[in-house]
Every structure is written in C-alpha cells, then in structure tokens.
Amino acid sequence: MNAIEVRHLTKRYRGRPALDELSLRLEIGQIVGLVGDNGSGKTTLLKILAGVLADWTGEVTVLGRVPGPETKALVSFLPDASFLADSSTCERAVNQYRLFFEDFEAERAWEMIRFFKLPEDRSLKEMSKGMREKLQVALAMSRNARVYLLDEPISGVDPASREVILRGILDGLDPESLLLISTHLIHDVEPVLDSAVFLHEGRVLLQGEADALREEYGCGLDAIFRKVYNS
Numbered sequence: 001m002n003a004i005e006v007r008h009l010t011k012r013y014r015g016r017p018a019l020d021e022l023s024l025r026l027e028i029g030q031i032v033g034l035v036g037d038n039g040s041g042k043t044t045l046l047k048i049l050a051g052v053l054a055d056w057t058g059e060v061t062v063l064g065r066v067p068g069p070e071t072k073a074l075v076s077f078l079p080d081a082s083f084l085a086d087s088s089t090c091e092r093a094v095n096q097y098r099l100f101f102e103d104f105e106a107e108r109a110w111e112m113i114r115f116f117k118l119p120e121d122r123s124l125k126e127m128s129k130g131m132r133e134k135l136q137v138a139l140a141m142s143r144n145a146r147v148y149l150l151d152e153p154i155s156g157v158d159p160a161s162r163e164v165i166l167r168g169i170l171d172g173l174d175p176e177s178l179l180l181i182s183t184h185l186i187h188d189v190e191p192v193l194d195s196a197v198f199l200h201e202g203r204v205l206l207q208g209e210a211d212a213l214r215e216e217y218g219c220g221l222d223a224i225f226r227k228v229y230n231s
C-alpha cells in the first residue's frame, strides 16, 4: 500500500495556487526529502497531509484514508513553527504529548532529550532556537506513528548538531514507517535519504530514488538542486 497518494491536488490561498494539480505517491519504509525553492509549496503540502489544512481539491490519501482525525492518530507532524507554550519545560512538554497522543512513548522522548543534552530546568522561552527544535524533534519522533512529516526540523541548528538530530531521528525509526522531511539543507540530509521530491511552483519538478538521481545527473542531490533550479 502507498503510504501517501496524491492526485491533482490544488490548494489556493486567496485565489493564488500554492499547489497546482500536484500528484505524488510515496511508499512506506522510506526516508524521503521534500525540497524546493522558497514558496514552492512544501509546507502547504505537509499541512494537507497532516490534516491541518482542509480547503483543497483533488484526491489525497494517507495510509489509505483521507486526511482527518483517523489519519492524525497515525501521523506525527512536526510543523515549522513551535506550537508549545513558551513557559513549557521539557517535562511539561512531555506530559502534554502524553495527554494528546496515545502512541507517544514518554521514555523514548526522555532518552532523546538526554541524548540531545537539553537543559531540563529551562523553559522554551529560555532555550535557544536549536534547543527548541531538538525538543520538538524528540517529541515528534517519540510517537509510534506510521508516517512522520517533519517541516524543516534542522533549520535552526549548528552543523554538528544537525548530525546529532539526524542520528536521533533515525535511531529507533520503525522500518515500516514513512519519514517525509522538508529541508533547504539538502547537503546535510542527503546521506540519510532513500529518495527525494523536488517541488517548484506547486508541482513536482523531479522525483526519484536518491541513488538513481545521483547516477542520472552525475552529482549529489545538492548539486542537482542547483542545476534544476538555476536552469
């Protein structure tokens, strides 16, 4: 079964298409990079798949169902903007997740919080941007979801921490799940990707297995990005 199936998906904001007849299929058991130039529709697509945007046209299924309450229980979505209260500490955030999500494993979240060396005595307001991102990754990846949708999870972190976060994401990832990760930091994420989807103006510009794309273009995904978006 395809984890995600999208056909002719169009989403307009005040009449202007953010996604334009987009079609895409993603199978379970993969780590997929979602890349594209600014405004190409990555966040909009992830929000629709996560079931937080509803006014679109076309066909979308996630794990065989139209995005809604049923799929939300199976999909772990890490949005680009923090939704946790500024006053939250690690402990409060873990407890909030435990209340919200039946599939949340608090112990796994604590392991990641320690692995990321996050300060347990500081509120979110007192944490740096990178620390907040690490906490959100720890929470999102501690759900036993079938589909993980991560919107720019490493945008605010230093290069060494990016590797640590990616390791944290991969450790314990169920091979029977799909991880879709949007990023501008293709070079950093490339080593973990099985495949990539390139968006442009709300459509799929290029999609394929990472190895096949590298072979076809004779370079890495980062260089492919520069080639296709500069041409």
Ligand SMILES: Nc1ncnc2c1ncn2[C@@H]1O[C@H](COP(=O)(O)OP(=O)(O)OP(=O)(O)O)[C@@H](O)[C@H]1O
Binding pocket: 013, 014, 017, 018, 036, 037, 038, 039, 040, 041, 042, 043, 044, 045
């Ligand atoms: N709430 C909104 N109201 C109006 N237009 C919006 C809204 N959100 C997004 N858009 C528009 O939709 C298009 C796609 O935006 P989106 O945020 O999905 O792109 P993106 O690929 O995630 O961009 P970036 O790489 O800059 O984060 C853009 O033209 C943007 O201006």
